[in-house]
Amino acid sequence: MDEMDLMKKLSDVPSPSPEAYDRARTALQTAMVEPVNTVVRPKRWFSWPRASVAAVGAAAVAAAVVMGTTGGSVPAGPSTAAPPPVVESPLVKLASEVKAAAALPGDSSLVIGTKTAPDNTPYVYYTVYTDKGQVFKGDSAKTLAASVAKNDDQAHPYDARVMAAARQAANGDLEKARIAMITASNNALGVGLSPAEADKAWADAQAEVAEMFRKLGKKVPDPKPRPTGEELENLIDNHLWSNTTYALFVGAANAEVRTGVLKLLSTIKAVTVAETDVDGQRALTITTSPEILGGDGAAVLTINADNGLPIRDEVFPAKNSPQPSKYAVVKYKSSRVTLADVAAGKI
Amino acid sequence: MSSDAELIGRSLRGDTDAFVEVISRHETAIGNYLARRVGRQAAEDVLGDVWVAAYESRATYDLSYPEARPWLYGVALNRLRRHWRSEPAEEPTPDLARAASDWDPWPAVDARVDTQTLLRRALARLKPEEREVLGLVAWEDLTVAEAGRVLDIPAGTARRLLHQARKALREAPEVVALLQVPTT
Structure with missing residues (x-):
């Protein structure tokens, strides 16, 4: 026996189910009939098995995320009023310091994330966000450089919207920025709309989901009423947390984006901020309640207390959940760079 | 029997069934590959995306290769990388x-x-x-x-x-x- 024989011992795994192959073919056939425009939205608490619907593209995710996770009732008129940021909030104070700090050289933000892939191998990924709004990605300095060299700008409209919302929060009307961030992927909840408009937005989203089921040849589920009250507030907070932290992990080393992110996070009532220490470095933890992540886990974002750069993003299982999330962590390192250096592999 | 390359060529001329035939030939291998890399559940989530990505990029297929399986592994690997990049921290990654x-x-x-x-x-x-x-x-x-x-x-x-x-x-x-x- 040698090392290759040992490797082969790892090759036996449970295969996908026959139903999964059918769903995948259906997704292909749907795409063949009508190619789906990609809309990117982080799948914060969504899972296909829970929604019992085949993946037909991220556009469908954006629509189905509401149906799959709410099951709620209709808000008469969504509450959009942001809780005013607490003056003493360490996030607001830090945002002011970040904004006032001298601009660092460079024309781009580089964020290096390290996580463990599902096959337990380490996975490092690089994201460059230029001050012009381009996004380049890679699995290594080499593939990142290749992406820049090919001008393979991977910024989606969603990226532009969350970054614009963050910048608006940094420089302008925080309440408007908050609504823009909440609705960056869709506004099925009708946030910031009149009651009549909100009703229509919800009905349109329901129709979109129904259409998706029809295309897949599946039974169209009964329409669900819009969520209201606490459920609605949790969903709004979920969108805000999800989209805001996405902006941070793409463009952390852009001071304007980071300032806006900190201000927006300070408006979420369901997070708590505490001081901590990471390797001798002053840091802040920003902790969500499990409710705004679907109830199965709580997120803890740790940032540098002096400059607001992300250090790590963790998820801890919720004690009272029947299906608690597993512990997970992504570690971040961010810096200012020039795109020319990235293209030359000098990072 | 037509080669994969021939079927992909036909699909580029509008014969969508030809592309489904290519997928049918290799779906078990690619499904198992995904399952080995990310586990059965995630593999089931990603598989449809792989087929759609392959279909959308079939114009880049080098028709001088009769067998498409290595190309499909490449498409699957790219989708996995994108999947890992886009997955938030709260996915179960120890x-x-x-x-x-x-x-x-x-x-x-x-x-x-x-x-x-x-x-x-x-x-x-x-x-x-x-x-x-x-x-x-x-x-x-x-x-x-x-x-x-x-x-x-x-x-x-x-x-x-x-x-x-x-x-x-x-x-x-x-x-x-x-x-x-x-x-x-």
Whole structure:
């Protein structure tokens, strides 16, 4: 026996189910009939098995995320009023310091994330966000450089919207920025709309989901009423947390984006901020309640207390959940760079 | 029987059934590949995306290759990378650094050792590109040249990576221990 024989011992795994192959073919056939425009939205608490619907593209995710996770009732008129940021909030104070700090050289933000892939191998990924709004990605300095060299700008409209919302929060009307961030992927909840408009937005989203089921040849589920009250507030907070932290992990080393992110996070009532220490470095933890992540886990974002750069993003299982999330962590390192250096592999 | 390349060529001329035929030929292999990499559940989530991505990029297929399977592995790998990039932290991804710091070689001498865990730890220390070539050759039964095609690297480079990977594995303490004792 040698090392290759040992490797082969790892090759036996449970295969996908026959139903999964059918769903995948259906997704292909749907795409063949009508190619789906990609809309990117982080799948914060969504899972296909829970929604019992085949993946037909991220556009469908954006629509189905509401149906799959709410099951709620209709808000008469969504509450959009942001809780005013607490003056003493360490996030607001830090945002002011970040904004006032001298601009660092460079024309781009580089964020290096390290996580463990599902096959337990380490996975490092690089994201460059230029001050012009381009996004380049890679699995290594080499593939990142290749992406820049090919001008393979991977910024989606969603990226532009969350970054614009963050910048608006940094420089302008925080309440408007908050609504823009909440609705960056869709506004099925009708946030910031009149009651009549909100009703229509919800009905349109329901129709979109129904259409998706029809295309897949599946039974169209009964329409669900819009969520209201606490459920609605949790969903709004979920969108805000999800989209805001996405902006941070793409463009952390852009001071304007980071300032806006900190201000927006300070408006979420369901997070708590505490001081901590990471390797001798002053840091802040920003902790969500499990409710705004679907109830199965709580997120803890740790940032540098002096400059607001992300250090790590963790998820801890919720004690009272029947299906608690597993512990997970992504570690971040961010810096200012020039795109020319990235293209030359000098990072 | 038409080659994969011929079917892809037909699909480019509007024959969508021809592309479904290509997928039918390779879906089990690609499904198992995904399951080996990310587990059954995530594989089921990603599989449809792989077919859609393959369909959308079929115009880039080099029709001089009659067999499409290596190309489909490449598409699947790209989707996996995108999947890992886009997945938020709250996906169930254990902290490898924590596991590695707990590493103690002595339990490996125990005949009840968990082969999979130990071998995965050794694999985790390989360079990503070494691991990719090794996995494609050992698990997917591809030739070194085909693995190079999947990864879009020259065959010579793939050969060197495989050599490095096998050498590093042979010298890993976990593998040394596993090769010396009966395993479960």
